[in-house]
Amino acid sequence: MRASGSDRRDHGPTVSEAEMTATLADVAARAQVSPATVSRVLNGNYPVAAATRERVLRAVDELDYVLNGPASSLAAATSDLVGILVNDIADPFFGIMAGAAQAAIGEERGAREKLSVICNTGGSPERELTYLTLLQRQRAAAVILTGGALEDPEHAAAVGAKLARLADAGTRIVLCGRPPLPGDSVTATLAFDNRGGSRRLTDHVIGLGHRRIGYVAGPPERTTTRHRLEGHRSALAAAGLRQDGLVVHGSYDRRSGYDATLELLRREPELTAVVAANDTVALGACAALRDRGLCVPGDVSVAGFVDLPFSADAVPALTTVRLPLSEAGARAGRLALGLEPAPPGGIATVHGELMVRGSTGAVRAGG
């Protein structure tokens, strides 16, 4: 049996007051104003006399009152939840972007404090849809989708439909590090120039004299994978090189880089360079080469993508393409809050910067 706010409107503090969570009515009673007034000072978007506001805030403090989110969301038909979807939160690629987005959203000291939260799909299409539904259920204010998308047409359609419904319900949709989507449900897209960055990277490797270049790609059905691979291939084509047998797919982790590199070596013992889909994979490649008794870059050059913090500290330091993850994440956060105008056409391309370091060198004499 709960003592409702109005029930004790005329009483002083009671035992039950200490045990039950206070409601807005309790605050109103204590501050001698109507619930409506309390609501107004709490939301701050309506004129309230300074003295009244004072009294209300004091009552809030004394009662340790915390707004009931669900009730508030229900009545206002809006919520302060912002969801950030990531494919693998254990990968700093996502951790950095998501952290930056969350920080940007948290910094906004605006009217209603937003609750920005990270949702880890683990790369599973089902969980991606589940999270989207859950966020839709919460009537999320905004959703940020980060990283490469799955290219399976069925899943893409399902996601598109979900996003359309979310957008219909007023949820802002922002894509960060993910290619644009057809339709007008997406508020803004920050797309990484994976193709261009990859192209410059492989150009660099070719420029060092390498001709037998292996490529360790990510999972085949991801946009990120495809775009980076396309950039790589366009560089090869421009140099007149054809080596379709020298591409091995795997996941975006270290183990995959290790295994794929051994496979590349098997296919082409005269390999002199390995370009990897990302830095983590590149480090796996380095490990495999070492275990085979090969020197980096003396025998084989290695290059990565993204430029994670540890890449500069690797031995040798990793040549890679730097993606501005923090900046992109922060911008996505601001776009999700509508603090920043969407780029023209709703799409901005974020370019990577080639970072030439110790892991790539001129092809060995015998190459």
Next chain:
Amino acid sequence: MRASGSDRRDHGPTVSEAEMTATLADVAARAQVSPATVSRVLNGNYPVAAATRERVLRAVDELDYVLNGPASSLAAATSDLVGILVNDIADPFFGIMAGAAQAAIGEERGAREKLSVICNTGGSPERELTYLTLLQRQRAAAVILTGGALEDPEHAAAVGAKLARLADAGTRIVLCGRPPLPGDSVTATLAFDNRGGSRRLTDHVIGLGHRRIGYVAGPPERTTTRHRLEGHRSALAAAGLRQDGLVVHGSYDRRSGYDATLELLRREPELTAVVAANDTVALGACAALRDRGLCVPGDVSVAGFVDLPFSADAVPALTTVRLPLSEAGARAGRLALGLEPAPPGGIATVHGELMVRGSTGAVRAGG
């Protein structure tokens, strides 16, 4: 002006039906049952005739109905939100734990699907409290706090008070990789044995003959920092070594390890070993040593803590103490859902395993 569900109870599909988000009443009308029945099939915790359920589910599908979370939470006075607080989501230490917790929670195909969500405090006490308030506002079902706590008494008291209020309101509290808290608001605690692991690590280093051992600690006011440092000191003490001047504090990142190591070298040029507060810091230490022209472990041995995935791939591979992050995170998730009984006394200590690898070796002849 919104067409409410009951308003069109007797009509067929209309334009507005396509544009407005359907409500439970719409579904009820379409399935020719009462709203209560729809609620019952949706929540699945009440007997409903198979045929009725069928009809309801079909209506749900046809209308693309999605439950209104806020309304549901308000009525039921509970929510399906689970918050996971982390200090730095860009650090895989947290990414791995949080990802595992989220996966464990997502796997639970129980009654109501839980929305587990990661909140990145960035190590800021204010943001930690803000997130706790926001989660309290959402009437979260559970909160998981991961990683070391701040030892500032004022902040600790504030957090304690918040947790007490959350617990009062029925929120389950789980600590993962964080020392136990006084009081009974915490449902379960999984504490890492930082002291013991650190002790064994430094014992190992001493056993290799090292006597001038530098220590790169984390931020001074974190429990994790203090416990690991205490373990280190107890090992030194047991070996009769006193070297308080050889401890440098910093943050838990690579840069800090780099700078701190240079400082240690300045204080003690004859240094033969560096023990770091975590793996990331240890890699920074390695980089500093290399830049000084010193070999690891030939000139100076280096050891880390935690055993992140890249640590085994470092050159040389890093000696460290392996913490079972995934297992702990998953268990914390299950504890948060009440799927697993709390350990006796509410507290379980999770031990680390010494991983001896290439970065530590016998002290050099001249040492």
Next chain:
DNA sequence: CTGTTAGCGCCTTCAA
């Protein structure tokens, strides 16, 4: 097994 009836706590017109 199913319908009816009250609210959950807050926001938001409308009046004053």
Next chain:
DNA sequence: TTGAAGGCGCTAACAG
């Protein structure tokens, strides 16, 4: 500048 009143969409007793 403030109060009064109704309803947001759903759940949870109660009946039947």
